[in-house]
Amino acid sequence: MSKRDYYDVLGVSRGAEAAEIKSSYRKLAIKHHPDKNPDDAAAEEKFKEAAEAYEVLSNPEKRRRYDQFGHAGNSAAGGYGGGAGGMNMDDIFSQFGDIFGGGGGGNPFEGFFGGGGSRGGGRRVQRGSNLRVKIKLTLEEVAQGVEKKIKVNKQVACQTCDGTGAKDKSSYHTCSTCNGSGSVRRVTNTILGQMQTTSTCPTCNGEGIEITAKCTTCKGEGLTRSDENITINIPAGVSEGMQLSMSGKGNAAPRGGIPGDLIILVEETPHESLKRDGINVIYDLYINFADAALGTSVEIPTIDGKAKIKIEPGTQGGKILRLKGKGLPEVNSYHKGDQLVYVNVWTPKAVSKEERDVLEKLKESSNFKPQPGKNEKSFFERIKEYFE
Template sequence: MSKRDYYEVLGVGKTAAADEIKKAYRKVAMQYHPDRNPGDKTAEEKFKEAAEAYEVLSDADKKAQYDRFGHAGVSGNGRGNGGYGGGMNMDDIFSQFGDIFGEDVFGSFFNGGARGGGGRGSQRARGTRGSNLRIKLKLTYEEIAKGVTKNIKVKKYVGCTTCNGSGAKDSGSVQTCGTCGGSGQVRKVTSTFLGQMQTVTTCPNCNGEGSTITAKCGSCKGEGRVYGEETVTIDIPAGVQEGMQLNISGRGNAGERGGAPGDLIILVEEEPHKELQREGLNVVFDLHLSFPEAAFGANVEVPTIDGRAKIKIPAGTQSGKIFRLKGKGFPAVNSYEKGDQLVHVNIWTPQELTSEEKSMLEKLAKSPNFQPNPDKNQKSFFDKVREMFQ
């Protein structure tokens, strides 16, 4: 099933500013929020779809890639089923975007929400989000043309398995924050000439986590993560280009103390081909023909990204002639368009000649048919050449 356009999901245009995108996301997310639609799977999927769209359109780099390449530019084989949003669970979404819904909005409207005692909307994000990782991935022409699945080893911060990312020595080492009472927020009421004003700020004692650690995990020293290695499976779509970035959500560095992980950003590099060159969607090959082959015509084989192909060279082919092999180029990432292969003909001039060869060429040089004249019938010239080489 194809994904809907992200701008359509949020109901904004491509020129929408960051504030407009944020406002639109909040509106859609509030409409389909699980606390407002308990047990409604359709609403839950639309809620995740909106989070997926916002995750891309709220990030300038991801938005630029999406505008240029569509879904292929911002997809990969990330967590779960391999994209944004759809591979995120509810905790991921609220951890990353919970602040957009406002402070305790669902706790006040729904008296505790689905989780009780504060609802989803008021739940504070745990820990610190991990940083993004950038890696370069070299691809051959053949891999680019057909698409490929790569398994790569990435050195990065991963969640600590000893404490399951909590950073605590054991469950008894995690205590409710005494400053905020576990809410992660501190409320302050001040009197002004307009009356009493209430402000809500992040708890300075627990940094909004709602809990504190009395004894740190010995393996990760309280960070909830350790430096290690992870094998990541990446689906590369056909038609990617040099310099293109693929963003894989949640496969970057693990966050501290259970925080959301960062993203893995793949920078595509093309391995040079020993015979072919790329020009956009087209592939270019320089074909060198001997003088007799160009004069008499010939059947030759040329390399393509799909293997080798035979082409017929007509008699009298001139240097600089371009033959086009339809559909033998690269596919476009975000459409059904496909490039061609262009075969540039070059006539090879011998650099060393025997005395007999020089004598034959000297005779030819005296013939008027040997002089360049595109408008003249050169049939008699070809006949003479055939006789000389028979």
Template sequence: MKQDFYEILGISKGATAAEIKKAYRKKAIEFHPDKNPGNKEAEEKFKLAAEAYEVLSDSDKKAKYDQYGHAAFEGGQGFGGGHHMNMDDIFSQFGDIFGGAFGGGGFGGFGGGGQRRMKGSNLRIRVKLTLEEIANGVEKKVKVRRKVKAQGVDYRTCPTCHGTGQITKVVNSILGRMQTSTVCTSCGGSGQIIGNKPHGADAHGLEISEETVSIKIPAGVADGMQLKVGGKGNDAPGNGIPGDLLVAIEEVEHDTLKREGENLHYDLYISFPDAVLGTSKEIDTVTGKVRIKLETGIQSGKILRLRGKGIPSLNGYGSGDLLVHVNVWTPRTLNKEQKEFFDRFKEDEHFIPKPEKSDKSFFEKVKDMFS
């Protein structure tokens, strides 16, 4: 079972953004590879702290985590920080957290003599899903145009910053000697410059390539959720690591089913004779059609609950229900014979409304539906 992100950082659920950042910096410095060379346990704790911070420092991801827990970041390549991060991800994304704790913004011996590794830009796409795909989970293959290193390109260490990607200056001030670091203007912070640029490559040695990417989407996702496919964004120049592919979920409206969280709603219209005599009807569900039985004398407004026929929980805690709303259709036009039939029975005791105490009001039905 995965450890709680708040527990990893040693903070409460109500912690502020500043408190989250402070707690992460404390953990990161404690378990940093430079302070714990060769210590696999410390390295693992360092990665876990980074995963926790990646989610809790982002208001949208934090809200999803607070609501769904780790399940909000599972499936396929993962949502946000739910996947197992590597050290390149951590240092490229959260390097500024450490400030000067490890030599003026560098990272000591990690990545080859403190050489900075840049991360490529992210790409964003939108994927449309039907209710059936959302209910059952699906694997989608999409074509993505991304920047990759051109064939034959080579890079060499930037002579200005010597591969660190930063220029460090020490100045004297009234407060004493102060050290500042700025991004190297020669290489743009990558630590490398192009040695050979193939024809068709851009100024960074990259070219456009089309690639088919497979995305595993777990059951229970919702409209507006965002998945992250690691490493399928644009490449970074030199020895940098690729960006990510961010996939926004768009839910396609169903013809007959309406979604409300994990529950689904279905409006079933029946005729007056069917309501009087009882019948069976075939209705849509996300797993196919099912036949339901309607009792004799069923009332308009009756709600039938088909348990477990809704959308699976993203947390894996079962599925929602399918609520069938029965609507008795009253004919708007009648012929002479039909009118005479209803006139004959208008005052019959069987046609006079006699609601029983067990017949719930509309407001009670709504209350039950949400409970």
């Protein structure tokens, strides 16, 4: 089943501002929240779908990729791409709690639906930052897809303290203020009855733990830097400027949080003979006047190697020959473009006396006088014919 357009899911236009997107998501999340719709699978699915749409459209970089490439822009190399079912409740509560002003990410809706505690406390789950790398690809690698192995220096969990940031186990314990929930609740009596509010624990800042003595290696951050070898599978058909995402391959988050993503920016290395035009490949072929008049066979480069093509007698300069299926594939598709061979008839800038004598005789022949429109279609007619 194909995904719905994220803008349609949230009911906003493509030019919607961040505040409008946030407000629309908030309304949908409250409407379809599972606590408000118990045992309603359809409502839960809509709740997840809205969360996935908001996760992309609220992020300027992911939104730009989505606007340019659609759903494939954030999933080509292991990004979200899993549909509404790809996000679980813990993901949603931990990442989007801030828009409800709730308790740091556990269940930000408890203030709306009277608690219930069915999904645990409100401990804040931190997220690591994203990493960005550039990958240079040849035209051949773009055509076939390629596996690249790179070394990335990034933040990883501290080996000394196992990512806790504490000097030892006795220095790492549950927050005494919130009892590990990461949030504190207050009940206020009003004329409408009791009102319950939830806020981030001021003692542990929503993490649910306290550290009395910091690790000497990471200074209490829970993170150190290290090199990691990462294998990147680049799909065939990517293009210059496209960004791919590998989920969880970015910087680690302290205390077992969610790792960031690795963003891969594609750069193309120019080919010595071929030029790219979308999924088509262009080659400029230069032949001399004699070969154009008499016909010949020539060998030309293609992405797959060399290919021999036939030049018919009387070929005119500007003629376009098509090698079907010799272009580039579309991303995540079996469709391939063509190689277009632009025929250019080379005119020498200087000739010898003998060559001049021959040419003087030839130009007097009626067969060598230009006859436009008689035997050959115009350049624009050939272009129109090709695309039709």
